Amino acid sequence: MxxxxxxxxxxxxxxxxxxxxxxxxxxxxxxxxxxxxxxxxxxxxxxxxNPPEPAVDPEFRTGLRAMLLATAVREGIGTPPATTPAEKTGVTRGSLLPAVTARRARARGAILVGIAAGAIAVSGISAASENAVPGDALYGMKRGTERAQLALASSEISRGQLFLDFAGTRLAEASALRGNRVGYGAVLDDMDADTRQGVRLLTAAAAQRSDPTALDAVDAFLTRQRRALDVLTDRGSRADQERTAQSLALLASVGERADALRLGIACGQQISTASDELGPTPGTCP
Structure with missing residues (x-):
């Protein structure tokens, strides 16, 4: 070699x-x-x-999940430290010891979280949390993995594509939470926020380069996202159906914006510097 x-x-x-x-x-x-x-x-x-689909053994995922939950309980991660009588009473030299101990405990928790975050890619923790939904103990780890991916993205286009991927993940979570009125609506709020972030980055890249290539990712996202949302249109309570309709309306706006940008780039139009939540606002071709 x-x-x-x-x-x-x-x-x-x-x-x-x-x-x-x-x-x-x-x-x-x-x-x-x-x-x-x-x-x-x-x-x-x-x-x-076409990233390869990792095949994770169900027994491994179940065992790893149980181990992580047991570790969190044993180490007290996520549990506020108990207030001791000495902390409630006067400020004396002896009363500083519990505070120092608490700080050390918090520092140890932070170190454990840092080590866990650094080992995500090689330890299989992301596989254990991939099916977590809001309310699960490992959901925070799942969202932390997504933030790490964004931080490592090499370009604005890559970041935009990641946001759209996360919007698809939020939709899968919403499907699992159907019937939970508060949880369903909150996850769709996150999904729409990811959609806007991703679309804004990709439309801005297309406008800056006068190249519609970045819009291909938007079109592909719209196709699969609409298909999955349509399945939820007539399901759940009336409130769930109305909330689903709001997300579908957002996708319709995204499609119109992508089409208008493509047309503007094709006719050599100077894209306006004005923008909104979906990115640059194109004018009208002569």
């Missing part, structure tokens, strides 16, 4: 090519190693478009 393949220069150039292939900013440079890296870039795009 050519050790030079893993040199810093090759690695940085591969990252640039992969970012450009995914719609990122073009660097307008050419390197003599581009021909060697092109097949790897194609493979990277293929894996990104």
């Amino acid at each position: 050519d050790n030079a393949l893993f040199s810093r220069r090759r690695t940085e150039r591969f990252a640039q090519l992969l970012d450009e292939a995914n719609g990122g900013r073009r660097h307008h440079v050419r390197s003599r190693i581009d021909d060697q890296l092109t097949p790897l870039v194609a493979l990277g795009r293929q894996l990104g478009a």
